[in-house]
Amino acid sequence: MKKHLLFFILFIIVSVSVKAQQQIAFSFGESPQTLMLNPGAETNFSRHYGIPIFSNFSLTLGTTGFELADLFLKDNRDFTSKFRDVLSKVNQDDYININAKIDILNGGYRYDDRTYISFGFYQEVDIITYMPKDIAELFYYGNQPYLNRAFSFSQISMKADILGVLHAGISRKVDEKLNIGARVKIYSSSLNVESTNNSGTLTTFNNIENILRQSLNNLDVQFRTSGLIASNDEFLENPGDLFSKTFLGGNLGLGLDFGLTYHFTPQIEFTGSILDFGFIRHSKNTRSYSAKGDFTFDGINFEFDPDNPRDYWQELEDDFDDKVPTEETQDAYTSWRPMKINAALKYSFGQVRNKECYVNTRKQYYYNAIGFQVHTIMRPLRPQFSFTSFFETSISEKIHTKFTHTVNDYSAKIIGSGISLQIGKVHLFGLVDNILGVRNIATIENISFNFGINLVVD
Amino acid sequence: MKFTSKPLVLLFMLAFLSSCVDNLDFDQVDLDIDPIFTSPLVFLELDQNDFFDADNSVEITTVADISDFTTLQSSVVQDNLTQAVFNVEVENRFDRSFLIEVDLLDDDNNVTYSFTDYLITANDLNYTATNRIFPQSTPDFLNSTRMNIVLTILPSSNQLDPNIPKTLKFKSAGIYYLSF
Numbered sequence: 001m002k003k004h005l006l007f008f009i010l011f012i013i014v015s016v017s018v019k020a021q022q023q024i025a026f027s028f029g030e031s032p033q034t035l036m037l038n039p040g041a042e043t044n045f046s047r048h049y050g051i052p053i054f055s056n057f058s059l060t061l062g063t064t065g066f067e068l069a070d071l072f073l074k075d076n077r078d079f080t081s082k083f084r085d086v087l088s089k090v091n092q093d094d095y096i097n098i099n100a101k102i103d104i105l106n107g108g109y110r111y112d113d114r115t116y117i118s119f120g121f122y123q124e125v126d127i128i129t130y131m132p133k134d135i136a137e138l139f140y141y142g143n144q145p146y147l148n149r150a151f152s153f154s155q156i157s158m159k160a161d162i163l164g165v166l167h168a169g170i171s172r173k174v175d176e177k178l179n180i181g182a183r184v185k186i187y188s189s190s191l192n193v194e195s196t197n198n199s200g201t202l203t204t205f206n207n208i209e210n211i212l213r214q215s216l217n218n219l220d221v222q223f224r225t226s227g228l229i230a231s232n233d234e235f236l237e238n239p240g241d242l243f244s245k246t247f248l249g250g251n252l253g254l255g256l257d258f259g260l261t262y263h264f265t266p267q268i269e270f271t272g273s274i275l276d277f278g279f280i281r282h283s284k285n286t287r288s289y290s291a292k293g294d295f296t297f298d299g300i301n302f303e304f305d306p307d308n309p310r311d312y313w314q315e316l317e318d319d320f321d322d323k324v325p326t327e328e329t330q331d332a333y334t335s336w337r338p339m340k341i342n343a344a345l346k347y348s349f350g351q352v353r354n355k356e357c358y359v360n361t362r363k364q365y366y367y368n369a370i371g372f373q374v375h376t377i378m379r380p381l382r383p384q385f386s387f388t389s390f391f392e393t394s395i396s397e398k399i400h401t402k403f404t405h406t407v408n409d410y411s412a413k414i415i416g417s418g419i420s421l422q423i424g425k426v427h428l429f430g431l432v433d434n435i436l437g438v439r440n441i442a443t444i445e446n447i448s449f450n451f452g453i454n455l456v457v458d
Numbered sequence: 459m460k461f462t463s464k465p466l467v468l469l470f471m472l473a474f475l476s477s478c479v480d481n482l483d484f485d486q487v488d489l490d491i492d493p494i495f496t497s498p499l500v501f502l503e504l505d506q507n508d509f510f511d512a513d514n515s516v517e518i519t520t521v522a523d524i525s526d527f528t529t530l531q532s533s534v535v536q537d538n539l540t541q542a543v544f545n546v547e548v549e550n551r552f553d554r555s556f557l558i559e560v561d562l563l564d565d566d567n568n569v570t571y572s573f574t575d576y577l578i579t580a581n582d583l584n585y586t587a588t589n590r591i592f593p594q595s596t597p598d599f600l601n602s603t604r605m606n607i608v609l610t611i612l613p614s615s616n617q618l619d620p621n622i623p624k625t626l627k628f629k630s631a632g633i634y635y636l637s638f
Contacts, residue, residue, distance in 0.1 A: 072482040080490040142493030144633055210501040211547055211631040299498030299630070302523040302607060304508060313526030 026271070026342045026373055028392065028402050031420055031429045032108055032454050035118050037342060038273040039169040039181030040259030043108075043116040047457040048427075050106030050120065058101045060433075060448035064409050065094030065131060087136060092155040093381070094131040095409075100124070103452065104164075111170075118183075119168040123246050126338070129158035130381055143204045147212075150201035153221050157198065157380045161335075162191040162227075163280070164246025169257065179261040187253035189280045190245035191227040191236075192335055196380040198222065210299045219324060222290040224333055226251050226282035231330075253280030255337055267366065269346045276337040283332035293324035336378075344373035346392075353397055367394045384409055388416075398422040406433065418450075427456045491638040499544070499630040500525070500605060506552070506624045509611055514620045520610045527562070527605040535634065536600055539593050543633035548585040550578045552624045553616040558609050560630075562602035570598040578626075580616070 026037045032048035033056045034041040050056065066086045071079070101124045108118030132155035137146070169183030200219030207213035227250060228236055236242070255278020262270045300312045348366035369392040376383050386408030394400045404416040411434070418431030430451035502523075509518050529535065550556060558576040561569050573589050593599050609626075611618075618624075 068482060072484055072486065074481055074483045074486075079486050079488050083489055140491060140493060142495040142634075142636070144494035144496040147496075204496060207498075209629075210498040211545060211629045212496060212498040214497060297498060299501045300525050300527075302500055302502040302525070304502065304504065304521040304523045304609075311526070313528065 026273075026344055026375070028400070028418055028420060028429075028431075031427060031452070032106070032118065032456060033103075033429065033452050035108070035116075035169060035171060035181070035183075036106075037275070038259035038261070038271055039171055039183040039257045040179055040261050040273065041171060041181065041271065042173070042179045042261050043110075043171055045456045045458050046110040048106075048108045048118075049455040050103055051453045051455070052105060053102065054453045055106040055120075056101070056103040056122070056450070056452035056454075058099070058448065058450035060097065060099040062097040062410055062447075063094070065090035087133070087140060090131045090133055092131055092133050092152075095379075095381075096127075096129055096131075098125070098127045106454070114173040116171045117168070118171070121164060121166045121247065123162075123164050123243060125162050127158075127160040128338075128379055129160075130155065132156045138202070143202075146204075148203065148205045150203045150217075153198045153200040153202070153219060155198075156221065157196050159194040159196065159335075159338075159380055160191065161189060162242045162246065163187050163189040163250065164243075164248075165255075166248065167257075177263045181257075181259045183257035185255040185257065185276070185278060186248070187255060187278065187280045187337065188246050188248050188250040189226065189253065189282065189335075190242040190250040192251070192280065192282055193223070193225045193228060194335060194380075195221070195223045207298065212299075214297045216293070216295040216297075216324065218294060220290075220292045222288065224282070224286070224288045224335075226284065226286045226333075228285070229287045230285050251280055251282040251284050251286075253335075253337070254278050267348045269348065270344070271346070272343040273341070275340040275342070277339050278337045280335050280337065281332060282335060286330050286332060288329050288331060288333065289327070290329075291324055291326045295320055295323045339378045341376045342373065344371055346371035350393075353394075365394070365397075368392065402431075404433070422456060425455050425457060427454045428452070491636075493636050494633060495636070496631060496633045497529075499527075499632050500607060500628070501630065502607070502626075502628045504609070504626045506618045506620050506622065509618055510620050517611075517618055519613075520608060522606065522608040524563075524604055524606040526603060528603055529632075529634075530600055530602050534636070538636040538638055539600070539634060540637045541635040542591045542593070542599070543635075544573060544589040544591070545631045545633065546576060546585075546587045546589075547629045548576065548578050549583045549625075549627040550581060550585065551583070552611070552618075552626055553580050554614050554618065555579045555612040556609055556626060557612060558607065558628065561606045561608075562599065563604040563606055564598075564601045565603050567604070570602045571596060580614070 028034065032043070032045065032050070035043065036056065066089060070086050071082050101122055103120060103122045106118070106120035106122070108116060110116050134151040134155050135153065138151045143151070165185050165187055167183050167185040169181060171179060171181035173179045198221045200221060201217050203215045203217070204212055205215070227242065227245070230236070255276050257273060257275045257277070259273030260271070264270065300316065302312070303310065346369045348369040350366050350368035353365050353367065370390065372387065372389045375386045375388070386406055388404050388406040390402055390404040392400060392402045399419070399421040402418040406414040406416060408414065414434045416431065416433040418429065420427070420429040428451070431449070433448040504521070507514070508521060510516065511518060530539070548558070556578040558578060560573040560576070562571040564570050571591060574587070576585070576587055578585050591599050
């Protein structure tokens with residue numbers, strides 16, 4: 001019971017999201033996976049085949065406000081004390097963010113000199129939950145220590161998704177300067193749980209009428225789920241079922257990616273993309289819960305009128321139900337995907353090399369580049385923003401490296417690095433964001449990995 | 459320069475696995491959860507007319523009222539309540555003393571818990587009382603589903619005058635100590 005309650009509190013407290021896990025891969029190297037971050041990325045190969053499961057894997061874990069070590073460090077401190085310290089230091093803007101994405105299938109081929117088509121299917125787990133500090137403290141400490149405090153329900157803001165994405169994209173060279181692209185995505189959501197845009201407060205305070213008054217003001221709370229409760233009211237029992245439904249077996253949605261690459265000069269390049277501009281329509285196995293209203297409770301007012309005996313308790317329940325109606329529905333609803341915006345400006349310099357491309361053309365490359373990029377992801381409370389400056393250098397024609405410094409919600413000192421290399425037809429890439437934290441995950445607030453293996457035919 | 463993929467993969471795996479977590483202990487989760495909740499309970503306000511019959515001719519010495527009170531039947535309370543506190547405040551503007559009896563009853567109207575009778579002396583405007591109940595030592599307490607209050611105006615040479623406004627205010631609140 002205790003552990004269940006703990007996890008319930010943690011679940012409420014915490015929030016998850018797909019942060020900017022892949023942004024350092026944006027506009028990097030000549031990986032076919034770059035197309036997943038910018039459908040308008042330039043391509044210089046005629047075909048590519050992703051190694052199933054391994055073509056692109058990324059994982060991001062992030063928390064703000066506390067670190068794993070705050071709770072789980074082996075320091076012989078009492079766990080309850082550590083939990084209370086964490087609860088004390090976080091605030092409602094802090095969040096927990098978990099995102100994992102794995103490519104099941106990925107491939108592409110050149111349609112003509114100007115056009116490259118790519119397609120595939122990936123699965124994604126995406127969770128963000130902000131810290132509803134007020135509600136967590138209300139559950140953990142109760143209201144007695146906090147008379148006159150307005151516990152806010154607006155701090156409940158979370159979203160969790162498990163979905164599969166079937167996609168096809170096109171990258172087209174418009175002219176020597178401009179390359180544009182787009183990707184269509186069909187989402188298949190097997191699980192969605194979300195609670196956003198809540199409002200209301202609960203306050204207990206001393207009063208004249210009775211010793212205390214409890215006041216529920218402007219309550220408007222909603223939880224929406226799909227895939228969690230079946231139509232026969234049974235909870236999901238086998239998590240494996242979630243992943244089996246991600247290939248067009250869940251609630252379907254539609255999304256679009258857009259992107260471009262533009263060369264101001266041979267050395268100055270701008271890349272930008274908008275990803276996951278789309279929605280999912282949840283109509284299967286949906287269950288939504290809501291409560292709305294205002295209620296003031298002073299206690300039960302005994303009137304001592306034997307001629308008119310009253311059922312005070314029933315009146316109280318009826319009054320509450322009337323003023324704060326709750327609703328459970330199986331109505332369909334629409335959930336928007338967390339849209340991401342990427343943009344990068346890169347200045348290339350140094351030794352020039354010529355690369356023979358897929359046809360009898362040659363393209364000039366510089367061995368070094370510096371630049372910056374921004375990444376924004378739309379989240380329930382507010383967009384998450386990160387700024388990255390980077391340096392790229394090529395060790396050889398086939399080996400490229402990238403070093404980054406990122407400032408985001410988690411930290412201002414996130415150092416990342418990546419490598420992209422091609423051995424024959426095998427292209428590998430790997431990136432780690434927050435390299436300083438890799439040695440000790442316990443004390444960092446954010447880390448992300450991204451790696452993949454693809455076969456590329458020039 | 460010749461590269462093979464194995465070292466790279468090993469490097470990342472090494473970084474990932476060694477990054478770790480050897481200084482963390484996820485088995486240490488043993489969280490004490492001991493919230494304390496409070497809420498208003500019964501309140502009342504009586505004047506001298508409540509102690510006379512309809513003709514205002516005969517003094518009524520005892521009035522009573524009852525209400526369901528099912529808070530204690532919640533499974534969370536049943537399983538985790540370690541202590542309950544009943545706080546009372548009374549403001550008596552009568553020139554008469556009162557005896558206030560508060561009992562908790564079960565569904566069959568059997569008394570499951572009797573609070574100490576509250577003796578409110580005449581003109582006591584700041585009477586307070588606190589009762590602590592420990593369910594472990596009074597298990598019938600958790601069977602309570604109703605609350606009964608009986609007010610008795612005690613005999614005195616001061617007679618009630620229905621034309622002179624007098625009030626008795628009774629307020630109460632409960633505090634529930636839970637432990638998970």
